[in-house]
Amino acid sequence: MTPVRIVVLGTGGMAQHHARGFAEIPGVEVVAGVDTRPAQLSAFCEAHGIPNSFTSLDEALLWGQFDAVTNVTPDAVHYPTTMPLLERGKHVLCEKPLATSAADADRMAAAAQAAGVVNMVNLSYRNxxxxxxxxxxxxxxxxxxxxxxxxxxxxxxxxxxxxxxxxxxxxxxxxxxxxxxxxxxxxxxxxxxxxxxxxxxxxxxxxxxxxxxxxxxxxxxxxxxxxxxxxxxxxxxxxxxxxxxxxxxxxxxxxxxxxxxxxxxxxxxxxxxxxxxxxxxxxxxxxxxxxxxxxxxxxxxxxxVPIYQRFIDAIRGEGPPDPxxxxxxxxxxxxxxxxxxxxxxxxxxxx
Structure with a gap:
């Protein structure tokens, strides 16, 4: 079983579901949380037993000890936070909508394909x-x-x-x-x-x-x-x-x-x-x-099968990255x- 290290980007309400969902999967470790709000970030990491925290994505990328990111930031932030992750070859599960414009969404899809990484969007009602x-x-x-x-x-x-x-x-x-x-x-x-x-x-x-x-x-x-x-x-x-x-x-x-x-x-x-x-x-x-x-x-x-498991299965080559x-x-x-x-x-x- 391939181990997978996950970073949770954004620690609002939906992030709680993501952290719990990934923590339940064997061989998966939620290794860090990222949020620009230090107090909320600290409480989130403490609640879920997450060992590392960063108040900027740049800090997390400089650290780099992770394989994939679940992006749970507000809609308008999906594009500017996902693109650097794709450039670094990280697998990404992004909350919906993928972006706030078709042009940005197209750029994200093209960058993900070029990077050759697993890319999925959390259309949760597929569950x-x-x-x-x-x-x-x-x-x-x-x-x-x-x-x-x-x-x-x-x-x-x-x-x-x-x-x-x-x-x-x-x-x-x-x-x-x-x-x-x-x-x-x-x-x-x-x-x-x-x-x-x-x-x-x-x-x-x-x-x-x-x-x-x-x-x-x-x-x-x-x-x-x-x-x-x-x-x-x-x-x-x-x-x-x-x-x-x-x-x-x-x-x-x-x-x-x-x-x-x-x-x-x-x-x-x-x-x-x-x-x-x-x-x-x-x-x-x-x-x-x-x-x-x-x-x-x-x-x-x-x-x-929940989206979190399907994302990990896709990273491990055990299922399609859909959607x-x-x-x-x-x-x-x-x-x-x-x-x-x-x-x-x-x-x-x-x-």
Whole structure:
């Protein structure tokens, strides 16, 4: 078994999951944490028993005693922190979105390919068993030719403080401010639902039209240093490669839904319904001979290997690096096209 030494770059909320996930894998050691905030960095390393800490990426690179990095920095920092790692030949797992522009994402994908390192993007809902089983069923032809779909990602943290109070906590406030690197709900969770839909359909999007909405949430649209101008809700129409059309929606105002994904996809031989609610996934199908009676049946879904294990397997040559930076760049192009479409139509502002 090849030993793998991991550095966690960025020590915010998601980094906790990364540190625990890698620590559970035999032969993997989390050897260092990196963050520009010394107090948070120290607490993170102490909590996870990480022996080394650095307050800059340059310091960590100068030290150099690691094989791979999991990049859990804010969205706008993915590009400038990943590129030096690729130049040094380090394997990289990067949080989504890969970058904040298609041009930067393309450069990251090209640099990773040129470096010959394992490169993966953490599209975390690839870990949902129902998604993977649905994708297998579509690819094996069980619903025939795909013709229509509808997908949604529903969150409610702007209306109910289940995860904390966004008005007072920077970990949420930055997601509402373009000045702090946010692309709004489109960049934050839109990438997940776009991957969710197009991965299951096994097709890329040829065309996309989009509307974005940013709602009044605080007096003068500001909380302290945070200008709350990032989009809160998005709706899209997609045209896929074979002419399939579908709708995609994402919002932070879905009261009653903490973090729920839904997808309904229909072919000429049947339909599938994927749900992910309260951290549990379910797949239902209506296939022959049930089409005449429109009876839907639950489908068993085998467990999925977590992204952290798949990243290590790829480094060890024991599995494919999927989803890779190329997939992340492809999705970023779709996000950029959606944003351009919304700007051309005019962003809706509700007071």
């Amino acid at each position: 949902v068993p129902a998604l993977q089983q649905a994708a297998r069923m579509v690819r094996s032809g069980q619903i025939g030719t795909v013709r229509h779909f509808e997908a949604s990602y529903l969150q409610s943290w702007l209306t109910q403080p289940a995860w904390g109070d966004w008005r007072t906590e920077s970990q949420w406030l930055w997601r509402l401010s373009t000045m702090h690197g946010s692309k709004g709900v489109l960049g934050d969770v839109g990438i997940h639902i776009l991957d969710f839909a197009t991965f299951i359909a096994a097709q890329n999007a040829r065309e996309v039209s989009c509307r974005l909405a940013t709602f009044e949430k605080a007096p003068e649209g500001r909380v302290g240093d945070y200008l709350l101008d990032a989009n809160d809700s998005v709706t899209m129409q997609l045209l896929l490669e074979n002419g399939t059309i579908g709708t995609v929606a994402a919002t932070r105002f879905a009261s009653g839904h903490l973090n729920d994904l839904r997808l309904r996809i229909y072919g000429d031989l049947g339909g599938l319904e994927v749900t992910f609610e309260r951290q549990q996934s379910m797949l239902r199908a209506c296939l022959a001979p049930d089409l005449q009676t429109a009876e839907w049946r639950e489908v068993d879904c085998p467990p999925v 890779d930076f190329a997939r992340g760049a492809s999705l970023q192009h779709l996000l950029d096209r959606a944003e351009d479409s919304a700007l051309q139509a005019g962003i809706s502002l509700a007071v």
